[in-house]
Amino acid sequence: MSLGPGAFPQPAGASDPRVPVIRRMRRGAGWFLTIAVLSGVNALLEIFDAKIRFIFGLGITQAVDAIGHGGGQNGMIATMAVDGLFIVMLILCSRWAKAGSQGAFVGGMIAYALDGLLLLPFRMWLDAAVHGYALYLIWQGYVAARELAQMQQAAAPGLSQPTLP
Incomplete structure (x- = not known):
């Protein structure tokens, strides 16, 4: 009895070439959720007037928080x-991008890039650089979403949205 590669059953989807592409797409889309949570x-x-913060957060929420903090309870x-x-916008971008929506990737990347540009007048260079890094990782997800759509189109012409396993 031989224990070659065919001796053990393959997990479902192991031979599906879309699986690594879907993983890359979902990893990129997951950055929207990470940014939203942080x-x-x-x-x-x-x-709560803490003196710490996460660098992967949004710059617009920092600006709004600073303005609202001075406005008392109504400002808060x-x-x-x-x-x-x-935050809800980012959560929705994450959800739709994980489902393969290229528009969610593009819209979320544009919003996050504009958010990064907001940091530049305040000379928050490290925050802006981190935005650039996160945008690169989200871009990788977008590229994978495009690749998945092309694979789906080649396999079943006429479908407009990729179907995920």
């Missing part, structure tokens, strides 16, 4: 609403 934590840290309520809006 931005939420940063907002909470600002509310407005701050939480605006922060929540941006």
